[in-house]
């Protein structure tokens with residue numbers, strides 16, 4: 001990407017969203033702790049851009065980042081399915097996330113992150129269903145590829161590829177990444193760059 005990536009906005013509720021512009025938006029979505037913030041940092045090559053944490057539920061707002069000299073916006077989303085959060089807090093985050101995904105005309109694609117170590121959860125299926133119903137184009141990205149043995153890795157890839165084939169809103173190409181080793185990062189970067197405004 002040309003130029004640095006710069007944080008420019010945080011929204012804690014749906015009425016605080018930045019105005020919709022011509023600039024295409026790409027959002028990172030997935031379970032709490034799946035590695036969204038780490039992937040943001042790996043994609044931009046800026047280690048401390050988005051806050052990474054061992055404690056799930058770290059990202060509690062929609063964080064907007066300006067990329068490619070203003071031609072693209074990346075959105076780091078709060079994670080879903082965080083079991084330890086209180087019901088009220090979970091409902092708030094989930095509501096914010098779902099409202100955003102459903103009603104954002106500038107949202108060009110959602111990267112739906114799935115952990116290589118964890119099976120597909122009901123919360124993932126709920127997110128897929130919502131994206132499908134809202135007709136938002138999304139693409140599966142497997143994370144933490146460095147943390148599993150080859151057999152488990154292949155099994156998980158096949159599982160997610162099968163999901164991608166079944167869902168019409170899903171992009172057929174599943175990208176396998178590791179924010180630790182950098183695997184798949186150039187490939188994902190190219191996918192995102194292709195969506196930047198001309």
Ligand code: GTP
Pocket residue numbers: 031032033034035036037038039051052053054055056057058059060077078079080143144145146147177178179180181
């Ligand atoms: P929330 O904001 O809480 O929803 O989490 P998140 O999805 O933003 O995850 P985050 O990037 O904060 O990472 C969660 C944990 O996973 C951290 O301990 C990271 O160091 C670890 N992690 C993230 N990416 C990778 C990876 O590619 N490989 C390995 N081994 N660990 C990773």
Ligand code: MG
Pocket residue numbers: 036037038051052058059077
């Ligand atoms: Mg995060």
